[in-house]
Amino acid sequence: MERYEIETFLALAEELHFARTAQRLHISPGRVSQTVKALERRIGAALFERTSRHVALTPAGRQLRDGLLPAYQQIQQVVADVTAACADISxxxxxxxxxxxxxxxxxxxxxxxxxxxxxxxxxxxxxxxxxxxxxxxxxxxxxxxxxxxxxxxxxxxxxxxxxERRALVVPAAHPLAARESASLEDLAVLPLVTAADVSRAWREAYFPCRTPADAPIQHGAMATASRxxxxxxxxxx
The missing domain is CATH 3.40.190.10 (Periplasmic binding protein-like II)
Incomplete structure (x- = not known):
């Protein structure tokens, strides 16, 4: 069953009046009637006894209401609880x-x-x-x-x-600046400026002491944050 079908059926089961149910759900009375008829065709039994002056649940309708209502109320309560919890986030x-x-x-x-x-x-x-x-x-x-x-x-x-891809920052006049890429072996060409205030693992990952080919990398000045x-x-x- 769709949500609108459950809500329409339960509202009509409570109101027992097509016009009031339609007003409550902000839909037309014809839509209420169409939804109920579709449910009855699916179930294979009448859910409401209806005359020009009277609407009442049939035994099948009462059974459906008694089975759906607790579950629907539980769902509504869960949604309300989560909404309230989110509203309390401040x-x-x-x-x-x-x-x-x-x-x-x-x-x-x-x-x-x-x-x-x-x-x-x-x-x-x-x-x-x-x-x-x-x-x-x-x-x-x-x-x-x-x-x-x-x-x-x-x-x-x-x-x-x-x-992101790792980048090597050099002055504009540096020999490596004219190249499209550099390898870790190029770190052995000139002293490497290293960073202060980083962990040992971070320093070894970004400012190693030797290249993959085991060439020594000279460490130069230590860069510190200006703030x-x-x-x-x-x-x-």
């Missing part, structure tokens, strides 16, 4: 990200979340890896989108959301 949801492309994805998700839960605002924090993990540990944010690997013993790692954990970029959705 406050501030804080999330962090460590790269601009992650921030764009998170901003889109925050917009969707805010439209579904208007009583809850979303605050986004752009930070370095170290500051983002620190904020997560301090519960300043509830989740962080960060580049893998994330191997922190007290941090639960979720699924991969998206992936502190108290001045990281923040957005509100």
């Amino acid at each position: 406050g501030v949801l804080r999330a962090g990200f460590t790269a601009p492309w992650s921030g764009k994805l998170l901003a889109q998700a925050a917009e969707t979340f805010s439209s579904r839960y208007p009583h809850c605002s979303v605050e986004l924090l752009g930070a370095t890896y170290h500051n983002a993990i620190t904020a997560l540990r301090r519960k300043d944010v509830y989740l962080v989108i960060a580049e893998p690997p994330v191997e922190e013993c007290d941090v639960v790692v979720g699924p991969v959301l998206f992936s 502190s954990s108290h001045s990281d970029q923040a957005m509100t959705a």
Whole structure:
């Protein structure tokens, strides 16, 4: 049975009046009659006794009502409970990200979340890896989108959301800048600027000490963030 058939039948079983049922369901009396007749043809028995002055349930109609009503009421209660639970979602949801492309994805998700839960605002924090993990540990944010690997013993790692090709950033005058691509072996050509405030696993993944062919990679200056954990970029959705 379709939902509208169940609702029409139960409404008529309660009202026992076609016009009142139609008004209650915001449909025409003819639509109520058509729906009931279709149900009766499907079941193979009359569900209502109807005259010009009287509408009553038949034994088959009472049996159908008694079987459908508890289940329908349970469904209605579940929907009401979930709706109420969603309406109670309020406050501030804080999330962090460590790269601009992650921030764009998170901003889109925050917009969707805010439209579904208007009583809850979303605050986004752009930070370095170290500051983002620190904020997560301090519960300043509830989740962080960060580049893998994330191997922190007290941090639960979720699924991969998206992936991008790795890029090597060099000055415009650098010999590698004129090439369309570079390999990990090219890291042995000149000193490699490394990042501060990252985990050991992250540093080994992005700033290795040797190439795949075992050539040594010289590490140069250490790059640090120009902002502190108290001045990281923040957005509100």
